[in-house]
Amino acid sequence: MLWLFLPFVIVLSGVVAYAADTIARKAGRKHIRLFGLRPKTTALLVAVLSGMGISAASLAAFLLLNSSAVNTIAQADQLRPQLEALRGEIRSVQGDLKAAQADRDRAQQEARTLRDQQTLALRDLKSTRADLNAARTAEQKLKAEAAALQTRVKTLTGTMTALERRAQQNRAKLAASEQALTSSQARAQTLDAQVIDLAARIALSEQETRTAQDRARAAQAVAEQAQQSAASQQAAARAAQRAAREQAQQARAQVATLSEQVRTLNASRAAANAALSAAQAALTRAREQQQAAQQTRDRLLAERTQLTGERDAAARDRDRVRSELTALQTQQTQLRAQQAQLRASNEALGRDLAAARETLGKLQDEYSSSRAELSASRNTDLAYPKNDLVYAAVVPSVRNLDTFLADAARSAQTRGARGTPSVRLGPGARSLLETKLRGLNASTFVQCRAAQNAAVGFPVDLSCDARANNVLYRGDQVIRRATVNLNVTPGALQEQVNDLVKDTVLDITARGVPSEYVQGLDVTELVTLLSRLGARSGPVATVGIAARQDVRPGTRVDLYPVLP
Secondary structure, eight states: OHHHHHHHHHHHHHHHHHHHHHHHHHHHHTTOOSTTOOHHHHHHHHHHHHHHHHHHHHHHHHHHHOHHHHHHHHHHHHHHHHHHHHHHHHHHHHHHHHHHHHHHHHHHHHHHHHHHHHHHHHHHHHHHHHHHHHHHHHHHHHHHHHHHHHHHHHHHHHHHHHHHHHHHHHHHHHHHHHHHHHHHHHHHHHHHHHHHHHHHHHHHHHHHHHHHHHHHHHHHHHHHHHHHHHHHTHHHHHHHHHHHHHHHHHHHHHHHHHHHHHHHHHHHHHHHHHHHHHHHHHHHHHHHHHHHHHHHHHHHHHHHHHHHHHHHHHHHHHHHHHHHHHHHHHHHHHHHHHHHHHHHHHHHHHHHHHHHHHHHHHHHHHHHHHHHHHHHHHSSOEEEOTTOEEEEEEEOSGGGHHHHHHHHHHHHHTTTOOSSSSEEOOHHHHHHHHHHHHHHOSOEEEEEEESSOEETTSOEEEEEEEEEOOOSBOTTOEEEEEEEESSSOHHHHHHHHHHHHHHHHHHHHHTTOOGGGEEOOOHHHHHHHHHHHHHOOSSEEEEEEEESSOBOTTSOEEEEEEOO
16 A cells, blocks of 8 residues: 555655645736736745645545555554563563573473472382381281181190190099099998908807807716716616716717807808908909099199199190280281381372373473574564464364364364474363353353464464354443543543453453454544544543444454444
Protein backbone atom coordinates (compact mmCIF):
# COMPACT_ATOMS: atom_id res chain seq x y z
CA MET A 1 0.00 0.00 0.00
CA LEU A 2 2.86 2.39 0.81
CA TRP A 3 4.46 1.81 -2.56
CA LEU A 4 1.19 2.78 -4.25
CA PHE A 5 0.77 5.85 -2.04
CA LEU A 6 4.20 7.34 -2.79
CA PRO A 7 3.76 7.38 -6.61
CA PHE A 8 0.30 8.79 -6.09
CA VAL A 9 1.70 11.64 -4.00
CA ILE A 10 4.40 12.39 -6.59
CA VAL A 11 1.88 12.39 -9.46
CA LEU A 12 -0.51 14.45 -7.36
CA SER A 13 2.21 17.04 -6.69
CA GLY A 14 2.83 17.43 -10.42
CA VAL A 15 -0.87 17.70 -11.18
CA VAL A 16 -1.37 20.27 -8.42
CA ALA A 17 1.58 22.36 -9.62
CA TYR A 18 0.40 22.30 -13.25
CA ALA A 19 -3.25 22.98 -12.37
CA ALA A 20 -2.37 25.78 -9.93
CA ASP A 21 -0.06 27.42 -12.46
CA THR A 22 -2.73 27.25 -15.19
CA ILE A 23 -5.44 28.67 -12.93
CA ALA A 24 -3.08 31.42 -11.73
CA ARG A 25 -2.25 32.47 -15.34
CA LYS A 26 -5.94 32.59 -16.27
CA ALA A 27 -6.72 34.64 -13.17
CA GLY A 28 -3.82 37.01 -13.95
CA ARG A 29 -4.98 37.51 -17.55
CA LYS A 30 -8.46 38.43 -16.34
CA HIS A 31 -6.96 40.91 -13.82
CA ILE A 32 -9.27 39.68 -11.07
CA ARG A 33 -9.09 41.63 -7.85
CA LEU A 34 -10.15 39.95 -4.57
CA PHE A 35 -10.39 41.79 -1.28
CA GLY A 36 -8.85 44.85 -2.91
CA LEU A 37 -5.61 43.07 -3.72
CA ARG A 38 -3.47 43.52 -6.79
CA PRO A 39 -4.11 41.16 -9.74
CA LYS A 40 -0.73 39.51 -9.27
CA THR A 41 -1.39 38.85 -5.59
CA THR A 42 -4.88 37.72 -6.42
CA ALA A 43 -3.49 35.28 -9.00
CA LEU A 44 -1.03 33.93 -6.44
CA LEU A 45 -3.80 33.51 -3.87
CA VAL A 46 -5.98 31.75 -6.47
CA ALA A 47 -3.08 29.43 -7.34
CA VAL A 48 -2.51 28.55 -3.69
CA LEU A 49 -6.19 27.95 -2.99
CA SER A 50 -6.54 25.91 -6.20
CA GLY A 51 -3.59 23.72 -5.24
CA MET A 52 -4.98 23.19 -1.75
CA GLY A 53 -8.42 22.29 -3.13
CA ILE A 54 -7.00 19.93 -5.72
CA SER A 55 -4.83 18.26 -3.07
CA ALA A 56 -7.75 17.92 -0.64
CA ALA A 57 -10.02 16.50 -3.35
CA SER A 58 -7.36 14.06 -4.50
CA LEU A 59 -6.63 12.94 -0.91
CA ALA A 60 -10.36 12.53 -0.21
CA ALA A 61 -10.79 10.46 -3.38
CA PHE A 62 -7.76 8.36 -2.45
CA LEU A 63 -9.08 7.79 1.06
CA LEU A 64 -12.52 6.86 -0.26
CA LEU A 65 -10.95 4.42 -2.66
CA ASN A 66 -8.58 3.00 0.05
CA SER A 67 -10.57 2.75 3.30
CA SER A 68 -8.01 0.30 4.68
CA ALA A 69 -5.45 3.13 4.67
CA VAL A 70 -7.75 5.11 6.94
CA ASN A 71 -8.03 2.11 9.27
CA THR A 72 -4.27 1.69 9.21
CA ILE A 73 -3.71 5.33 10.09
CA ALA A 74 -6.36 5.16 12.84
CA GLN A 75 -4.85 1.97 14.24
CA ALA A 76 -1.37 3.42 14.31
CA ASP A 77 -1.90 5.19 17.63
CA GLN A 78 -3.62 2.11 19.05
CA LEU A 79 -0.78 -0.14 17.92
CA ARG A 80 1.93 2.00 19.46
CA PRO A 81 1.10 0.87 23.06
CA GLN A 82 0.90 -2.68 21.82
CA LEU A 83 4.29 -2.31 20.16
CA GLU A 84 5.68 -0.87 23.37
CA ALA A 85 4.04 -3.75 25.29
CA LEU A 86 5.55 -6.22 22.83
CA ARG A 87 8.94 -4.62 23.27
CA GLY A 88 8.44 -4.90 27.03
CA GLU A 89 7.40 -8.53 26.62
CA ILE A 90 10.51 -9.11 24.48
CA ARG A 91 12.61 -7.63 27.26
CA SER A 92 10.75 -9.76 29.82
CA VAL A 93 11.21 -12.82 27.60
CA GLN A 94 14.89 -12.04 27.41
CA GLY A 95 14.90 -11.74 31.21
CA ASP A 96 12.98 -15.01 31.42
CA LEU A 97 15.54 -16.50 29.05
CA LYS A 98 18.33 -15.37 31.32
CA ALA A 99 16.39 -16.70 34.30
CA ALA A 100 15.86 -19.97 32.37
CA GLN A 101 19.59 -20.12 31.72
CA ALA A 102 20.19 -19.53 35.43
CA ASP A 103 17.56 -22.18 36.21
CA ARG A 104 19.31 -24.47 33.73
CA ASP A 105 22.63 -23.95 35.49
CA ARG A 106 20.92 -24.47 38.84
CA ALA A 107 19.19 -27.57 37.45
CA GLN A 108 22.55 -28.88 36.25
CA GLN A 109 23.98 -28.26 39.72
CA GLU A 110 20.94 -29.96 41.28
CA ALA A 111 21.33 -32.81 38.79
CA ARG A 112 24.95 -33.25 39.85
CA THR A 113 23.85 -33.08 43.47
CA LEU A 114 21.13 -35.64 42.76
CA ARG A 115 23.68 -37.86 41.04
CA ASP A 116 25.86 -37.66 44.13
CA GLN A 117 22.81 -38.36 46.30
CA GLN A 118 21.91 -41.23 44.00
CA THR A 119 25.43 -42.63 44.38
CA LEU A 120 25.17 -42.30 48.16
CA ALA A 121 21.70 -43.85 48.06
CA LEU A 122 23.02 -46.76 45.98
CA ARG A 123 25.89 -47.19 48.43
CA ASP A 124 23.43 -47.09 51.34
CA LEU A 125 21.19 -49.50 49.45
CA LYS A 126 24.12 -51.92 48.97
CA SER A 127 25.02 -51.71 52.66
CA THR A 128 21.35 -52.12 53.57
CA ARG A 129 21.12 -55.17 51.31
CA ALA A 130 24.27 -56.57 52.92
CA ASP A 131 22.77 -55.97 56.37
CA LEU A 132 19.53 -57.53 55.17
CA ASN A 133 21.39 -60.57 53.86
CA ALA A 134 23.27 -60.86 57.16
CA ALA A 135 19.99 -60.52 59.02
CA ARG A 136 18.46 -63.20 56.80
CA THR A 137 21.47 -65.47 57.42
CA ALA A 138 21.18 -64.85 61.17
CA GLU A 139 17.45 -65.49 60.93
CA GLN A 140 18.04 -68.78 59.11
CA LYS A 141 20.68 -69.73 61.69
CA LEU A 142 18.30 -68.87 64.51
CA LYS A 143 15.54 -70.82 62.78
CA ALA A 144 17.90 -73.82 62.54
CA GLU A 145 18.86 -73.43 66.21
CA ALA A 146 15.20 -73.06 67.14
CA ALA A 147 14.38 -76.21 65.13
CA ALA A 148 17.26 -78.05 66.85
CA LEU A 149 16.06 -76.82 70.24
CA GLN A 150 12.51 -77.84 69.40
CA THR A 151 13.84 -81.28 68.37
CA ARG A 152 15.80 -81.44 71.63
CA VAL A 153 12.72 -80.37 73.56
CA LYS A 154 10.71 -83.08 71.82
CA THR A 155 13.48 -85.62 72.61
CA LEU A 156 13.64 -84.53 76.25
CA THR A 157 9.85 -84.60 76.42
CA GLY A 158 9.88 -88.16 75.04
CA THR A 159 12.66 -89.10 77.50
CA MET A 160 10.73 -87.52 80.35
CA THR A 161 7.60 -89.40 79.27
CA ALA A 162 9.57 -92.66 79.11
CA LEU A 163 11.09 -91.93 82.54
CA GLU A 164 7.67 -91.16 83.98
CA ARG A 165 6.35 -94.40 82.44
CA ARG A 166 9.34 -96.29 83.88
CA ALA A 167 8.81 -94.58 87.26
CA GLN A 168 5.18 -95.69 87.18
CA GLN A 169 6.30 -99.25 86.39
CA ASN A 170 8.87 -99.09 89.22
CA ARG A 171 6.17 -97.75 91.53
CA ALA A 172 3.97 -100.71 90.55
CA LYS A 173 6.90 -103.11 91.10
CA LEU A 174 7.62 -101.43 94.45
CA ALA A 175 3.97 -101.77 95.45
CA ALA A 176 4.02 -105.43 94.38
CA SER A 177 7.28 -105.96 96.30
CA GLU A 178 5.87 -104.27 99.37
CA GLN A 179 2.77 -106.44 99.04
CA ALA A 180 4.98 -109.56 98.65
CA LEU A 181 7.03 -108.43 101.65
CA THR A 182 3.85 -107.97 103.66
CA SER A 183 2.64 -111.40 102.64
CA SER A 184 6.09 -112.87 103.42
CA GLN A 185 6.04 -111.20 106.81
CA ALA A 186 2.54 -112.59 107.44
CA ARG A 187 3.72 -116.05 106.32
CA ALA A 188 6.78 -115.76 108.54
CA GLN A 189 4.56 -114.84 111.45
CA THR A 190 2.36 -117.86 110.65
CA LEU A 191 5.44 -120.11 110.45
CA ASP A 192 6.69 -118.70 113.76
CA ALA A 193 3.35 -119.54 115.33
CA GLN A 194 3.53 -123.04 113.82
CA VAL A 195 7.09 -123.47 115.14
CA ILE A 196 6.00 -122.36 118.60
CA ASP A 197 3.04 -124.80 118.44
CA LEU A 198 5.35 -127.61 117.27
CA ALA A 199 7.80 -126.81 120.04
CA ALA A 200 4.96 -126.94 122.58
CA ARG A 201 3.78 -130.25 121.15
CA ILE A 202 7.35 -131.60 121.25
CA ALA A 203 7.71 -130.51 124.84
CA LEU A 204 4.38 -132.14 125.68
CA SER A 205 5.49 -135.33 123.87
CA GLU A 206 8.77 -135.35 125.78
CA GLN A 207 6.88 -134.86 129.03
CA GLU A 208 4.54 -137.73 128.18
CA THR A 209 7.56 -139.88 127.20
CA ARG A 210 9.24 -139.13 130.53
CA THR A 211 5.96 -139.92 132.30
CA ALA A 212 5.70 -143.23 130.42
CA GLN A 213 9.34 -144.08 131.22
CA ASP A 214 8.72 -143.24 134.83
CA ARG A 215 5.68 -145.50 134.85
CA ALA A 216 7.71 -148.20 133.08
CA ARG A 217 10.49 -147.89 135.63
CA ALA A 218 7.86 -147.92 138.38
CA ALA A 219 6.32 -151.02 136.84
CA GLN A 220 9.78 -152.69 136.55
CA ALA A 221 10.43 -151.72 140.21
CA VAL A 222 7.07 -153.22 141.15
CA ALA A 223 7.95 -156.31 139.12
CA GLU A 224 11.31 -156.59 140.73
CA GLN A 225 9.72 -156.12 144.10
CA ALA A 226 7.17 -158.72 143.19
CA GLN A 227 9.93 -161.09 142.05
CA GLN A 228 11.78 -160.43 145.27
CA SER A 229 8.64 -160.97 147.33
CA ALA A 230 7.98 -164.05 145.21
CA ALA A 231 11.38 -165.41 145.98
CA SER A 232 10.78 -164.89 149.72
CA GLN A 233 7.30 -165.95 149.61
CA GLN A 234 7.43 -168.76 147.06
CA ALA A 235 4.77 -170.56 148.59
CA ALA A 236 2.45 -167.88 149.22
CA ALA A 237 3.35 -166.21 146.15
CA ARG A 238 2.63 -168.82 143.53
CA ALA A 239 -0.86 -167.59 143.33
CA ALA A 240 0.53 -164.14 143.58
CA GLN A 241 3.19 -165.22 141.02
CA ARG A 242 0.54 -165.97 138.52
CA ALA A 243 -1.09 -162.75 139.39
CA ALA A 244 2.30 -161.14 139.21
CA ARG A 245 2.94 -162.79 135.89
CA GLU A 246 -0.35 -161.59 134.70
CA GLN A 247 0.51 -158.22 136.12
CA ALA A 248 3.94 -158.60 134.53
CA GLN A 249 2.34 -159.48 131.27
CA GLN A 250 0.04 -156.55 131.72
CA ALA A 251 3.02 -154.52 132.67
CA ARG A 252 4.91 -155.81 129.61
CA ALA A 253 1.87 -155.12 127.53
CA GLN A 254 1.78 -151.69 129.06
CA VAL A 255 5.55 -151.40 128.47
CA ALA A 256 5.05 -152.51 124.90
CA THR A 257 2.21 -150.06 124.61
CA LEU A 258 4.33 -147.43 126.20
CA SER A 259 7.23 -148.40 123.92
CA GLU A 260 4.88 -148.16 121.02
CA GLN A 261 3.77 -144.83 122.32
CA VAL A 262 7.42 -143.87 122.76
CA ARG A 263 8.15 -144.93 119.17
CA THR A 264 5.05 -143.01 118.09
CA LEU A 265 6.18 -140.05 120.11
CA ASN A 266 9.69 -140.43 118.67
CA ALA A 267 8.18 -140.55 115.18
CA SER A 268 6.03 -137.58 116.09
CA ARG A 269 9.11 -135.88 117.48
CA ALA A 270 11.04 -136.70 114.31
CA ALA A 271 8.11 -135.43 112.28
CA ALA A 272 7.98 -132.39 114.51
CA ASN A 273 11.73 -131.95 114.12
CA ALA A 274 11.31 -132.36 110.35
CA ALA A 275 8.43 -129.90 110.41
CA LEU A 276 10.53 -127.63 112.58
CA SER A 277 13.40 -127.96 110.15
CA ALA A 278 11.00 -127.31 107.27
CA ALA A 279 9.55 -124.36 109.19
CA GLN A 280 13.02 -123.09 109.94
CA ALA A 281 13.95 -123.57 106.27
CA ALA A 282 10.71 -121.80 105.27
CA LEU A 283 11.50 -119.10 107.82
CA THR A 284 14.99 -118.85 106.36
CA ARG A 285 13.54 -118.66 102.87
CA ALA A 286 10.98 -116.14 104.09
CA ARG A 287 13.75 -114.11 105.68
CA GLU A 288 15.76 -114.42 102.49
CA GLN A 289 12.67 -113.35 100.48
CA GLN A 290 12.16 -110.52 102.98
CA GLN A 291 15.78 -109.49 102.56
CA ALA A 292 15.42 -109.82 98.76
CA ALA A 293 12.21 -107.83 98.95
CA GLN A 294 13.94 -105.23 101.12
CA GLN A 295 16.85 -105.18 98.68
CA THR A 296 14.38 -104.85 95.81
CA ARG A 297 12.58 -102.10 97.71
CA ASP A 298 15.89 -100.39 98.44
CA ARG A 299 16.86 -100.77 94.78
CA LEU A 300 13.45 -99.47 93.69
CA LEU A 301 13.75 -96.64 96.17
CA ALA A 302 17.21 -95.90 94.79
CA GLU A 303 15.83 -96.09 91.26
CA ARG A 304 12.90 -93.90 92.29
CA THR A 305 15.35 -91.42 93.81
CA GLN A 306 17.43 -91.62 90.65
CA LEU A 307 14.31 -91.23 88.49
CA THR A 308 13.18 -88.33 90.67
CA GLY A 309 16.62 -86.74 90.20
CA GLU A 310 16.46 -87.44 86.48
CA ARG A 311 12.92 -86.06 86.38
CA ASP A 312 14.05 -82.94 88.26
CA ALA A 313 17.04 -82.66 85.91
CA ALA A 314 14.69 -83.16 82.95
CA ALA A 315 12.38 -80.52 84.43
CA ARG A 316 15.34 -78.19 84.89
CA ASP A 317 16.48 -78.94 81.33
CA ARG A 318 12.95 -78.39 80.12
CA ASP A 319 12.74 -75.09 82.00
CA ARG A 320 16.15 -74.12 80.66
CA VAL A 321 15.10 -75.14 77.14
CA ARG A 322 11.88 -73.22 77.58
CA SER A 323 13.78 -70.16 78.78
CA GLU A 324 16.23 -70.55 75.90
CA LEU A 325 13.31 -71.03 73.51
CA THR A 326 11.61 -67.96 74.97
CA ALA A 327 14.85 -66.01 74.61
CA LEU A 328 15.22 -67.27 71.06
CA GLN A 329 11.62 -66.38 70.29
CA THR A 330 12.20 -62.92 71.77
CA GLN A 331 15.42 -62.61 69.76
CA GLN A 332 13.58 -63.90 66.69
CA THR A 333 10.83 -61.32 67.29
CA GLN A 334 13.46 -58.62 67.64
CA LEU A 335 15.16 -59.85 64.47
CA ARG A 336 11.82 -59.88 62.68
CA ALA A 337 11.20 -56.33 63.91
CA GLN A 338 14.70 -55.38 62.75
CA GLN A 339 14.00 -57.14 59.46
CA ALA A 340 10.71 -55.24 59.14
CA GLN A 341 12.55 -52.01 59.94
CA LEU A 342 15.21 -52.91 57.38
CA ARG A 343 12.52 -53.72 54.83
CA ALA A 344 10.75 -50.44 55.65
CA SER A 345 14.07 -48.60 55.39
CA ASN A 346 14.78 -50.43 52.14
CA GLU A 347 11.34 -49.53 50.80
CA ALA A 348 11.81 -45.93 51.94
CA LEU A 349 15.21 -45.86 50.26
CA GLY A 350 13.63 -47.40 47.16
CA ARG A 351 10.91 -44.74 47.18
CA ASP A 352 13.48 -42.01 47.76
CA LEU A 353 15.61 -43.46 44.98
CA ALA A 354 12.59 -43.65 42.67
CA ALA A 355 11.66 -40.08 43.62
CA ALA A 356 15.25 -38.99 43.04
CA ARG A 357 15.27 -40.77 39.69
CA GLU A 358 11.92 -39.21 38.79
CA THR A 359 13.17 -35.78 39.88
CA LEU A 360 16.37 -36.38 37.94
CA GLY A 361 14.31 -37.40 34.90
CA LYS A 362 12.16 -34.29 35.27
CA LEU A 363 15.25 -32.12 35.66
CA GLN A 364 16.81 -33.76 32.63
CA ASP A 365 13.58 -33.22 30.68
CA GLU A 366 13.45 -29.61 31.87
CA TYR A 367 17.12 -29.22 31.01
CA SER A 368 16.54 -30.70 27.57
CA SER A 369 13.45 -28.52 27.15
CA SER A 370 15.34 -25.42 28.31
CA ARG A 371 18.24 -26.30 26.05
CA ALA A 372 15.89 -26.88 23.14
CA GLU A 373 14.08 -23.62 23.89
CA LEU A 374 17.39 -21.79 24.19
CA SER A 375 18.68 -23.19 20.91
CA ALA A 376 15.30 -22.49 19.28
CA SER A 377 15.29 -18.96 20.73
CA ARG A 378 18.74 -18.31 19.32
CA ASN A 379 17.47 -19.55 15.98
CA THR A 380 14.95 -16.99 14.72
CA ASP A 381 13.31 -19.51 12.37
CA LEU A 382 10.64 -20.85 14.73
CA ALA A 383 7.60 -22.80 13.69
CA TYR A 384 5.83 -22.18 17.02
CA PRO A 385 7.01 -20.10 19.99
CA LYS A 386 6.31 -21.48 23.42
CA ASN A 387 2.60 -21.37 24.44
CA ASP A 388 1.58 -20.49 20.88
CA LEU A 389 -1.69 -22.07 19.74
CA VAL A 390 -1.04 -25.04 17.48
CA TYR A 391 -4.54 -26.36 16.92
CA ALA A 392 -7.95 -26.19 18.56
CA ALA A 393 -11.24 -27.84 17.70
CA VAL A 394 -14.37 -29.39 19.15
CA VAL A 395 -13.92 -33.10 19.92
CA PRO A 396 -17.23 -35.01 20.22
CA SER A 397 -15.80 -37.89 22.31
CA VAL A 398 -12.59 -39.62 23.29
CA ARG A 399 -12.87 -41.86 20.23
CA ASN A 400 -12.23 -38.81 18.01
CA LEU A 401 -8.97 -37.91 19.73
CA ASP A 402 -6.79 -39.60 17.11
CA THR A 403 -8.57 -37.67 14.35
CA PHE A 404 -8.04 -34.45 16.29
CA LEU A 405 -4.31 -35.16 16.67
CA ALA A 406 -4.05 -35.99 12.95
CA ASP A 407 -5.67 -32.62 12.11
CA ALA A 408 -3.28 -30.92 14.55
CA ALA A 409 -0.36 -32.60 12.79
CA ARG A 410 -1.53 -31.36 9.38
CA SER A 411 -2.00 -27.85 10.79
CA ALA A 412 1.52 -27.92 12.28
CA GLN A 413 2.99 -29.10 8.98
CA THR A 414 1.71 -25.94 7.31
CA ARG A 415 3.87 -23.93 9.75
CA GLY A 416 6.99 -25.98 9.00
CA ALA A 417 6.83 -28.71 11.64
CA ARG A 418 8.23 -32.03 10.49
CA GLY A 419 8.46 -35.53 11.94
CA THR A 420 6.50 -38.75 12.25
CA PRO A 421 4.26 -37.51 13.72
CA SER A 422 4.83 -33.79 13.38
CA VAL A 423 3.10 -33.17 16.76
CA ARG A 424 3.81 -35.14 19.94
CA LEU A 425 1.59 -35.60 22.97
CA GLY A 426 3.25 -37.43 25.86
CA PRO A 427 1.64 -40.60 27.31
CA GLY A 428 0.93 -38.89 30.63
CA ALA A 429 -0.57 -35.80 28.97
CA ARG A 430 -2.65 -38.01 26.62
CA SER A 431 -3.94 -40.10 29.53
CA LEU A 432 -4.90 -36.93 31.40
CA LEU A 433 -6.62 -35.53 28.31
CA GLU A 434 -8.54 -38.80 27.76
CA THR A 435 -9.61 -38.73 31.42
CA LYS A 436 -10.94 -35.17 30.98
CA LEU A 437 -12.77 -36.14 27.77
CA ARG A 438 -14.41 -39.11 29.51
CA GLY A 439 -15.28 -36.98 32.53
CA LEU A 440 -16.93 -34.25 30.47
CA ASN A 441 -18.80 -36.89 28.40
CA ALA A 442 -20.03 -34.26 25.93
CA SER A 443 -18.90 -32.17 23.02
CA THR A 444 -15.59 -30.81 24.28
CA PHE A 445 -13.37 -28.01 23.04
CA VAL A 446 -9.72 -29.02 23.03
CA GLN A 447 -6.90 -26.54 22.47
CA CYS A 448 -3.27 -27.56 22.12
CA ARG A 449 -0.36 -25.19 22.49
CA ALA A 450 3.37 -25.56 21.96
CA ALA A 451 4.95 -26.87 25.17
CA GLN A 452 8.27 -25.25 24.17
CA ASN A 453 9.84 -23.34 21.34
CA ALA A 454 9.59 -25.53 18.23
CA ALA A 455 12.02 -24.87 15.37
CA VAL A 456 11.13 -25.40 11.76
CA GLY A 457 11.82 -28.94 10.63
CA PHE A 458 11.27 -30.54 14.04
CA PRO A 459 8.21 -32.06 15.79
CA VAL A 460 6.11 -29.89 18.09
CA ASP A 461 5.53 -31.00 21.69
CA LEU A 462 1.92 -30.29 22.67
CA SER A 463 0.32 -29.18 25.92
CA CYS A 464 -3.43 -29.71 25.63
CA ASP A 465 -6.41 -28.64 27.70
CA ALA A 466 -10.07 -29.63 27.41
CA ARG A 467 -13.20 -27.71 28.40
CA ALA A 468 -16.89 -28.32 27.87
CA ASN A 469 -18.11 -26.39 24.82
CA ASN A 470 -20.91 -24.74 26.78
CA VAL A 471 -22.29 -21.25 26.36
CA LEU A 472 -20.24 -18.88 28.51
CA TYR A 473 -21.98 -15.62 27.56
CA ARG A 474 -25.08 -15.05 25.51
CA GLY A 475 -24.98 -12.88 22.42
CA ASP A 476 -25.43 -9.15 23.14
CA GLN A 477 -24.93 -9.87 26.85
CA VAL A 478 -22.67 -7.37 28.57
CA ILE A 479 -19.56 -9.29 29.63
CA ARG A 480 -17.88 -6.52 31.60
CA ARG A 481 -18.71 -2.92 32.57
CA ALA A 482 -16.53 -0.08 33.73
CA THR A 483 -16.99 3.55 34.67
CA VAL A 484 -14.71 5.86 32.66
CA ASN A 485 -13.68 9.38 33.58
CA LEU A 486 -14.64 11.87 30.88
CA ASN A 487 -12.69 14.82 32.28
CA VAL A 488 -9.41 13.57 30.86
CA THR A 489 -7.47 13.89 27.67
CA PRO A 490 -8.48 11.83 24.61
CA GLY A 491 -5.39 9.63 25.04
CA ALA A 492 -6.26 8.86 28.69
CA LEU A 493 -9.87 8.19 27.70
CA GLN A 494 -8.69 5.77 25.00
CA GLU A 495 -6.42 4.12 27.59
CA GLN A 496 -9.41 3.54 29.90
CA VAL A 497 -11.39 1.96 27.06
CA ASN A 498 -8.39 -0.22 26.12
CA ASP A 499 -8.08 -1.40 29.75
CA LEU A 500 -11.78 -2.33 29.73
CA VAL A 501 -11.30 -4.30 26.51
CA LYS A 502 -8.22 -6.04 27.95
CA ASP A 503 -10.13 -7.02 31.12
CA THR A 504 -12.99 -8.36 29.00
CA VAL A 505 -10.59 -10.42 26.89
CA LEU A 506 -8.97 -11.69 30.08
CA ASP A 507 -12.37 -12.77 31.47
CA ILE A 508 -13.18 -14.61 28.25
CA THR A 509 -9.81 -16.35 27.97
CA ALA A 510 -9.97 -17.33 31.64
CA ARG A 511 -13.18 -19.24 30.83
CA GLY A 512 -11.36 -21.34 28.21
CA VAL A 513 -11.59 -19.33 24.99
CA PRO A 514 -8.21 -19.05 23.23
CA SER A 515 -6.88 -15.52 23.10
CA GLU A 516 -6.40 -15.98 19.34
CA TYR A 517 -10.17 -16.43 19.01
CA VAL A 518 -11.00 -13.09 20.66
CA GLN A 519 -11.09 -10.03 18.43
CA GLY A 520 -10.93 -6.64 20.12
CA LEU A 521 -12.85 -3.53 19.14
CA ASP A 522 -12.69 -2.46 15.53
CA VAL A 523 -11.01 0.89 14.87
CA THR A 524 -14.21 2.35 13.52
CA GLU A 525 -16.12 1.21 16.59
CA LEU A 526 -13.37 2.56 18.84
CA VAL A 527 -13.37 5.94 17.08
CA THR A 528 -17.15 6.04 17.22
CA LEU A 529 -17.15 5.17 20.94
CA LEU A 530 -14.54 7.81 21.72
CA SER A 531 -16.54 10.36 19.72
CA ARG A 532 -19.71 9.52 21.62
CA LEU A 533 -17.91 9.68 24.95
CA GLY A 534 -16.40 13.03 24.00
CA ALA A 535 -19.85 14.34 23.16
CA ARG A 536 -21.20 13.24 26.57
CA SER A 537 -21.78 15.77 29.26
CA GLY A 538 -20.87 14.93 32.79
CA PRO A 539 -17.79 13.70 34.62
CA VAL A 540 -18.22 9.89 34.13
CA ALA A 541 -19.93 7.38 31.88
CA THR A 542 -20.59 3.61 32.07
CA VAL A 543 -19.24 1.57 29.17
CA GLY A 544 -19.93 -2.13 28.59
CA ILE A 545 -18.40 -4.73 26.29
CA ALA A 546 -20.58 -7.45 24.72
CA ALA A 547 -20.25 -10.17 22.05
CA ARG A 548 -22.26 -10.26 18.87
CA GLN A 549 -22.89 -14.02 19.16
CA ASP A 550 -23.00 -16.65 21.93
CA VAL A 551 -19.57 -17.08 23.45
CA ARG A 552 -18.33 -20.67 23.58
CA PRO A 553 -14.77 -21.98 24.01
CA GLY A 554 -14.81 -23.21 20.42
CA THR A 555 -16.24 -20.10 18.73
CA ARG A 556 -14.58 -16.88 17.65
CA VAL A 557 -15.63 -13.84 19.63
CA ASP A 558 -16.38 -10.47 18.04
CA LEU A 559 -16.67 -7.75 20.68
CA TYR A 560 -18.45 -4.39 20.43
CA PRO A 561 -19.03 -1.55 22.91
CA VAL A 562 -22.30 -0.90 24.68
CA LEU A 563 -22.96 2.68 25.77
CA PRO A 564 -26.32 3.23 27.50
